[in-house]
Amino acid sequence: MSDPIIRLVDLHKRFGELVVLDGVSFDIPRGKTTAIIGPSGTGKSVLIKHIVGLLEPDQGEVWVGDVDMATASERQKYAVRKRFGMLFQDGALFDSMTAGENVAFPLRFHTNLSEAERRRVAEEKLALVELPDVYDRPTAALSGGQRKRVGLARAIVLEPEVVLFDEPNSGLDPMTSDTIDELIGRMKKQLGITFIVITHDIVSCVDIADYVAMLYGGKLVEYGTVQQLIHSKQPIVRDFLKRNVELPPL
Amino acid sequence: MNAVRELGRFGLFVGSWFRASVTRPPPIRASIEEAYRIGVLSLPILLIISVFVGTNLALQGYNAFAPLGGQRLIGMFVALAGVREMAPIMVASMVAAKAGTEMASQIAVMRIRDQIDALEVMAINPLWYLITPRFLGILAVLPALTMISIFTLTLSAYLVAVFQLGLDGGEFLDYFAQTTILTDFLYCGVKAFFFAIIICFVSCFYGFHCKPGPDGVGGATNSAVVVSAVVCAALNYLLSELLFGGRGL
Numbered sequence: 001m002s003d004p005i006i007r008l009v010d011l012h013k014r015f016g017e018l019v020v021l022d023g024v025s026f027d028i029p030r031g032k033t034t035a036i037i038g039p040s041g042t043g044k045s046v047l048i049k050h051i052v053g054l055l056e057p058d059q060g061e062v063w064v065g066d067v068d069m070a071t072a073s074e075r076q077k078y079a080v081r082k083r084f085g086m087l088f089q090d091g092a093l094f095d096s097m098t099a100g101e102n103v104a105f106p107l108r109f110h111t112n113l114s115e116a117e118r119r120r121v122a123e124e125k126l127a128l129v130e131l132p133d134v135y136d137r138p139t140a141a142l143s144g145g146q147r148k149r150v151g152l153a154r155a156i157v158l159e160p161e162v163v164l165f166d167e168p169n170s171g172l173d174p175m176t177s178d179t180i181d182e183l184i185g186r187m188k189k190q191l192g193i194t195f196i197v198i199t200h201d202i203v204s205c206v207d208i209a210d211y212v213a214m215l216y217g218g219k220l221v222e223y224g225t226v227q228q229l230i231h232s233k234q235p236i237v238r239d240f241l242k243r244n245v246e247l248p249p250l
Numbered sequence: 251m252n253a254v255r256e257l258g259r260f261g262l263f264v265g266s267w268f269r270a271s272v273t274r275p276p277p278i279r280a281s282i283e284e285a286y287r288i289g290v291l292s293l294p295i296l297l298i299i300s301v302f303v304g305t306n307l308a309l310q311g312y313n314a315f316a317p318l319g320g321q322r323l324i325g326m327f328v329a330l331a332g333v334r335e336m337a338p339i340m341v342a343s344m345v346a347a348k349a350g351t352e353m354a355s356q357i358a359v360m361r362i363r364d365q366i367d368a369l370e371v372m373a374i375n376p377l378w379y380l381i382t383p384r385f386l387g388i389l390a391v392l393p394a395l396t397m398i399s400i401f402t403l404t405l406s407a408y409l410v411a412v413f414q415l416g417l418d419g420g421e422f423l424d425y426f427a428q429t430t431i432l433t434d435f436l437y438c439g440v441k442a443f444f445f446a447i448i449i450c451f452v453s454c455f456y457g458f459h460c461k462p463g464p465d466g467v468g469g470a471t472n473s474a475v476v477v478s479a480v481v482c483a484a485l486n487y488l489l490s491e492l493l494f495g496g497r498g499l
Contacts, residue, residue, distance in 0.1 A: 052371050081373040092368035094360075106372045 005030040005162060005194050006051060011060035013046055020046045021057070022218035028211075030161075033188055033195040035209035037202065039240065042215040044198045048164050051196070052084055053077040064162075082110060085155030086164040089171075091147035093139045093154075099146075100126065100135030103153045110158055125153040128190075129183060145176035152183065156191065165197040169204050177204060184208050202241055206230075214240065263377075263455050267385075270378040277383050284387025288349040289395060296344055300399040303340060304406030307332050311407075312415050321417060325425030328407045333430055334494055337399040338438050339486045342445035345392060346478035350453040353384055354474035357457025358467040366458070376458075385450045392446035393439040400438065437493040444489065445482045452478045 004027035013021040020043040028034045036044050049055040050062050053069040062069040064080050072080065093102045104122035107113055113121065123135055129149040134142065142150060148168060155163050168184065169177040181204050188195055188208075199205050205212060205226070212229045214222040214237055222229055222237045232238065311327035357380055360366050369376040404426065412419040453474040460470040 049367075054367055054370055078373040078375070081371055084371060086368070086371040088364040088368055090363060092364040094365060106374075109372070109374050 003030045004028055005065070006196075007061070007063040008047075008050075009061040009063070011047070011050060011062065012058045013043070013050070013055065014058060019218050021050075021060075024060075024215070024218070024220045026213055026220055026223045028194065028196060030194055031192055032210040033184070033197060033208055034211045034213065035197045035199055035205040036213050036215065037199060037205055037240070038215035040200070043218050044215055045166055047215065048086075048166060048196060048198060052081060052086060052164065082158065083161045084164065085158065085160040085162070087148065087151045087155045087166065087168055089166050091139075091151030093142075093147055093150060095139055097139065098135065099131070099137045099139055099142060099150045102139060102150055103135075103157055105154065106158050122153070122157065125157050126150070128156070128187070129153045130179075145172055145179065148172070148180060149183065152180075152187075156187070156193075159191070160193065162194045162196065165195065165199075167198050167200065169199060169201045177201065181207050216240075259459070260451070260455055263458065264451055267377040267381050267451075267454075270375045271382050274375065274378050274382075276386060277379070280383035281386035281390075284383045285390045286387075287352075288345065288384075288387050289391030292345060292348050292391075292395065293398070295348070296341060296395055296399055297402055299340065299344065300337070300402035301406040303336055304328070304332065304403030304408075305410045307336070307403065308407040308410035308415065312411070312417075321415070322421045323425055324407070324411050324415075324417060325422035325427075326429045328404060328422075329426045329429035329434075332403050332407065333400050333434060333438065335486070335490065337403060338396050338441040338445065339483060341392065341396045341399050341442065342449065342482045342486075343479050345388070345395065345445075346449045346453070346475050346482065349388065350449045350478050351471045351475050353450065353453040354457040355467055355471045357454055358460035358470040361458060361460045362462055362466060381450070381454045384454065385447075388446045388450045389443065392449075393442040396438050396442040397435065400435070434494075437489075440493065441486065441489050444485060448481050448485065449478045452481065 006028040008027075009025050011021045011024040024043075024047065036047060038044055046055060050057055050069065051064070053062075053072065057070050060070065064083070067076050067080050069077060069080065093099070094105065097105065100119065100122045103125055104118040107118045107121060111118075119135065123132070126132060126134060129152050131146060131149050131153070134146065134150065139147065139150070152168075165184070168180050172180065184195060184197070185208055187193075195208075197205070197208065209226055211224065212222070212226055213220055214229065216236050222232050222234055229237065230241065232241075307328050308324055311324040311331075312321055315321050315323050315327070357366075360380070366376045366380075369379055408419065408422055411417045411422050456470040456474040456477070460466045
């Protein structure tokens, strides 16, 4: 793999007695979609919180370009975060704002655009996620799938280099999940940015990912292309996959 | 030990806010909106309570002094108890109960719904974005609310003293004026200033450090109002001693 945009080196994290990450190392390639999979409680969300500097590792390095987020100053972290967008599980939309104001929100702080220009950009991004008419709609009036799509529009409004998805399909019905997956696939083609997706949904992972990292018990147990994952001989990987995809015989 | 650790966390929290805020411009528009929310929306309930605190001060002052023939001193009693003590701590308690709990619960809900993490990822410092407008807003309005409360309770005490208890209005005002000098109002403003700081930081601290789930929001809100009220009450005593202690009447 060439030109990684993010490098994780020997990452360790524990909360009290609970070891969440236990020496995780791998590279995330630029311009590709990398899925991070694994059972609940294996440290997937903790891992991406390290990438954006929301958590600091007990040991190890998190390189984003030439900045180690583990030791970066607050100013450096904020500079790096401007290159990221993130879709949280529930969208993390601000309830006091409309859908469109949520999308335009980062533009208020990081651009010199006028209010009318911010609205235009936000409407463009909402159209990109197939929600062209919701700018003035209160967030409380959005469905679960719409909240995720508005969250996605907000995540890409500053045209970041990397977008992180924390379980984009959780809590959605299968049809809405498919729509979100299609959206991710289409945006990857259109925008050419790096996606990092945390998911339990193996079908979704096979559909959208170029590379897959599987965590188990705080350790990286498999990393490679989707085909490499499907052909993995590791029992834990096969156990995890067999409920959802047809695996080749060993 | 827990209290010491909590105090240390609180100190770090305030320090982090200070560092974040001195390096960024003050959010003027958001601060004005907060001042409106805290000040104007608290005003009706504050006026109602101040009126009835004033009426009861007059009644109880009368009950205390009348058997000794000193009912003329009600004006002095209202000045000492109402202006110096009751108004500042009453306004602080009400604002802690209304605006403080609102701050704590709003921020706590944002915490459990990942909205604070979302601010961080959008490279917007949440301490600056969420606390600074609330801090500037409450700092602007709490002294003003205290002055309004002083005026209201004094007026209602005067009306009860004159029209219900049949006392001389001139004497009431004379004793009130003898006991209250302009500095007293300034000192009440000083008390309100410190109470505003306590209410804002305590409420925001518990909101930011909310535990997960609905119980966490309830706990944060409860802790915010209890700790704010207790600290303000204790601080009220210290400030009274410091500002009025050696001055007598």
